[in-house]
Amino acid sequence: MKITAILSALAATTLVSAGTFHIPKGQHTANTVPNAFIVEYDDKVSHGDFHNSLNSHNIGFKVRNEYNIFNGASVTVTSDHKGEALAKLPGVKNVWPVQLRHVPKTKKSTKKPTDPEVVSDHHMTGVDVVHKKYKLTGKGVKIGVIDTGLDYNHPAFAAAGANAGCFARNGKNCRVAHGWDFVGDDYDGTNTPKPDADPMDCFGHGTHVAGIIGGNALNIKVSPKPPQPFVGVAPEVTFGAYRVFGCKGTAGNDIIMSAMELAFNDGMDVINMSLGGGSDFKYNAEAVLAEKLIARGMALAAAAGNDGENGVWMVSDTGLGDSSSSVASFDNAYGAYYSVSYGGVAHPYSISTKWNKVINLPASATLVPIFEKDGSLSDGCDASVYAGKDVKGKVVLVVGDTTRCLSGGRGANGVAAGAAGMLIQTTPYGIASLGGTDNFPMGGIEFQAGEDLLAIWKKTPASALTWSTAQSSFLVEGGGTPSSFSSFGTDGELRSKPDVAAPGGNILSTLPLAQGGYGLMSGTSMATPYVAGSHALLIQAKHAKPRGDEIRKIFKNTATISSNFQSKTKTSAAKQGAGLINVLNAITATATISPDHIDLLDTNHFQGTQKITIKNTGKHTETYTLSHIAADALNSYPDAKKAWPLATPLVEPDYATVSFSSAKVKVPAGKSVKVTLKFKEPKAGNAAQFPIYSGYVVATPSSKGGVAVHVPYLGVKGDIAKVPIADTDLKFPQVATVDAQGNMTDLPKGPITFDLKTNTPAVLIRLGSHTPDRQIRVYDDKKNFKGFVYTADLGAAFGYKGRDTYYDSNNNLVFSAYVWKDAKVVASENSTEVPVSLPDGTYNIVSANQHKLSKGAYPADFEVFDLGSFKIARA
Missing domain, CATH: 2.60.40.2310 (Immunoglobulin-like)
Structure with missing residues (x-):
């Protein structure tokens, strides 16, 4: 395999029992803040004790954040010390590098904001009945949104009778009653945060999340008005807005932990964390803090991740705690549609944007399917398919494959042929949104509806099409089932994750007013606030505030066990967890x-x-x-x-x-x-x-x-x-060579000598599954173990790691590259000694990955790869 560049990989850390510390490993400089660490103390150690210890060991430092429930701090080391030095300090329990978290990239929605099913989610979960019959609104419950901030001026967050929302500091009776901006607009995760008291959202993600939790856009009387009315899960909940991302959407996880603690101290009953860092074990710092908060009564909902296209072992890190709720996504199920009846069966249709009104054609406008020469339904993209067909005043039926043209082109051909209207069969299923053609009635229908129309037409082609004048509720084809993008479990210890699912596909919610006020997003980021809002309804119904793990149990016990589209069996628990949340079941x-x-x-x-x-x-x-x-x-x-x-x-x-x-x-x-x-x-x-x-x-x-x-x-x-753990399909692990300009290529055939200036060895690792301990070992020419590879940017090559995705967001192959330019090693996994440089000589590199659930005895419990020998001869 030809290597041309060093690519990023997922971060990893290592956690060990009290009294023995292992430095977190596997991070990449693109995913961490240089020289910044999160330190957890022993229970009886105070912040002052830790500062004194740092000073007495001549470790220069600057405090970034301090935690009380977590009992620790994040610091930037300003002297010539690495994380190893922190590990040696008395009273230190655990150390993690400060990792960068990114606002999850939501999936492109397949619907328009005016499509009926984008506001149908409450029919799936019983929330509509809970609102109407039980009058539950989340009143008196506090939910903290740890995200990009919140546009509190939005009218969907206004108190009853008001036309605009507000933040508590602007006056009383504000639904956004708590909050803090930890970072400022210009923060990108690596520069210095500029906190202030105003958690206004300039990114959009947090406002969308908050609208799902508790926005109310049913009776908006001011501009901009929503494309259609909708209401959040808990429309009278009180918000805490904790902004941890700047306008660029990247944050250090130590800041996220500060927000978690402040939310708890502000009295939040639930915190929503629609963020995450990919596949991992449960020992990441945020998950450890989450467990402590839940033990004190708080509930936490976290996104399971949007890596469904990467297969198993991909559930995201933030919700991996034993008591946290990892939330999967379902697509919306129901919609209020106008319909067209044919052969006595009503089929819902979506109205094209350019027609934008109910279709009402006379009975004489009968159906005419347009076929290709091979007898298949045509896509209608070529005008020639109408040759010899009498479609004047008729409704033509074509298939909606978008590989050759869009609805506008199809519509233009139908108009030119004299058709009265057009129905487009959606592929592979669902109801497609249509742009359409000016002054031409066009509707998108479900795939099965198209098949049904064809079957009736073949029997009785003169059957009339009857168009409804009012909307009716329909179960949308493919709706009410797990979203394809939602990540599969399990975690690295074969624990059941995700926990529960909620609507997250094609959700209409609020956006900052500067971004138009409303919009569609899809992702587990949208499913997570649905679960958070459901917590508020359950807490209000119980007239009590149970611990978060007790609430999770109730929701998991009462969820709706669902199937994939057109499947007769139930979807795997590795995809949907306990099922789709059913709030009506939960409260009854x-x-x-x-x-x-x-x-x-x-x-x-x-x-x-x-x-x-x-x-x-x-x-x-x-x-x-x-x-x-x-x-x-x-x-x-x-x-x-x-x-x-x-x-x-x-x-x-x-x-x-x-x-x-x-x-x-x-x-x-x-x-x-x-x-x-x-x-x-x-x-x-x-x-x-x-x-x-x-x-x-x-x-x-x-x-x-x-x-x-x-x-x-x-x-x-x-x-x-x-x-298998290492991706041997693509020839990983392997050793490559890096030149003085940083270009990476395959090793030449035969023995090779590295001078560590013009050419440097790089060990390339890519994992298709979790490992409790990923190691790169070094032996001398007498087969004596010399230590684990150490690099300044990635640290020592041992420690647990989640699996890699296939490609990153720029479509580059993902792997870790240990560029061994100093030939340094760490002698032992239990060692906190300063890494040492090996002398010139002949060495052998071995890559080893511990098998899941094993005791970790080397080499019996490892997948071992001998990567060959080479010489180091410094110039």
Whole structure:
């Protein structure tokens, strides 16, 4: 493989038990702040103790942020010391480099702001009923939005009776009642923040997130007005706006942690974190702080990530804590549409922008499908397809493949042929938005609707088209199912992540007034605030503030277990978690199941016997029937010879079986009963391809109308120690050479000598799966271990790391490059000694990746690659 440039890779860190510290490894300079570290102290160590320790060891420093709940600080080291020096200090528990987080890139929406389904999300989740029947609005609940800020002047955030929103410092009765700008407009993650008291949003992401939580655009009377009315999940919630991103959308994670603590201190009941840093283990600094906050009563909702096109092991880092909610995304399901009936069946259609009114054609305007010469439905892009066809005064039907032309071109050809109107069949499914042609009725219809119209036409071509004069509610084709972009789990320890899902595809919400006030976005960034707002409704309904992990359990127990589009089986828990959040179920259920997920691990570590506790929170004795729903298994790898996961896992019918110690249990009001579950792995499925299997254990009450509760389970068939970690498909790991100008190329054939000036070795690493310990080892010519590769920008080459994405946002291949220009090594993973330079000589480099769930004995528990020997002879 030809290498021409050093490309960025995901950051990684290392966490060890108290008393032994390992320096975080694997970061790339593009993803970290130079010489900046987050330090966690032992419990009895104070900030003053830490400062004194730094001074007594002659370590120059500047305090960036200090934390109390976390009990630590972030510092910039101003003297000639690295993170190793911090690790040696007495009372230091853990150290992380300050990593850069980016505002997630939302996915391009496939709809228009005027399309009905972009405001249909509450029908999917029961929130519409909760609003109307139970009058729950989130009033009295506080949600902190840690994001790009919030345009608090927006009328959708106005208090009742007001035409504009406000921030608390501008007066009383402001829904945005707390907040802080930690960074200033010009902050890019690497320069000095300029905090102030005004959390105004100049980016847009945070305002969109807040609108989903609690915007109210039902009765906007001032300009700009929304493209259609909508309301957030909790339209009377109180906001805290914590701005951690400047206008460029990058922030150090130490600033994010400061925002998390301030949100807690301001009394936020929930914090929303629609941000993340990619695949990781649960020991990243934000996740550690999140666990501490949740233990003190707060709830945290975090985005699962938008890496669905990268296959398994990709759920994002911020929500990986044991008690945090990692949120997946679903596409919107329902919409209020005008419809056209044919053969007695009504089909919804989207109105083209240039027509922009209900279609109302006479019965004489019958349907005429336009076919190609081979008999297939034409895309209508060539005027010649109308030759010899009488379409005058008729409605033509064409297919909506956009590879050759758009709706405007199709419409122009229809107009030229004398058609009265046009219906365009959406591909591959859904209802496409159309621009259209001036003064020409055009509508987009679902793919299946097009097939149905064709079938009726072939039988009775003279059938009339009947156009509705009012809108009706329709389930949109492909809606109400997991979004393709939503990341797949599991995490690096085979834990069940994500936790729960919410609407995140094609969501209409608020934007800053300077950006037009309203817009569509898609992403788990949009699903996460939906869950945060749902927390507010549940807290209000319970008249109490349960701990965040208790709220998560209720939502997971009562979620709607869903299927992929046109699938008869349930979607994998590695994609949807416990299912689509159902707020109506959550507030009316009278039972819970603990724990809220079951991790069966792999075949070699199989945890087949599990216990669950069913608690009756109702007022009467209840009998529950236990059952099992199997979900799709995900074949993660194409075959045993491939090292990189499939971009889209193959769905297989590999189902586990479950038996219960009691098929029915009677539980008195306020009491609990334990049930033992015995799982058996699927008989089907190739263990060499590591299928991820999952399903749901359900407890159904006997009382009429009672809400069933469930927990997801998940396991991997096969030996997880055999899951490939390094991307050997693309010849990683490997050693390359870097010249004095920084250009990187393959090593020439035969022995090579590096002078570390005109040519320098670079070890290239690319991971297709998590590893608890990624190492680059160095041996001398007598096979004596000399240490781990160390570079100034990436640190020592050991420590845990999540998997890499395929490409970065610029479509460049992602990998880590350890450019070994100083030939330095660290002697031991437990060492905090200063790295030393090796003398000239002959050395051998070995790349090794620890297998998941292993004890870490080298080399037995590692995937090992001998990268060959070479000479170092300094010029």
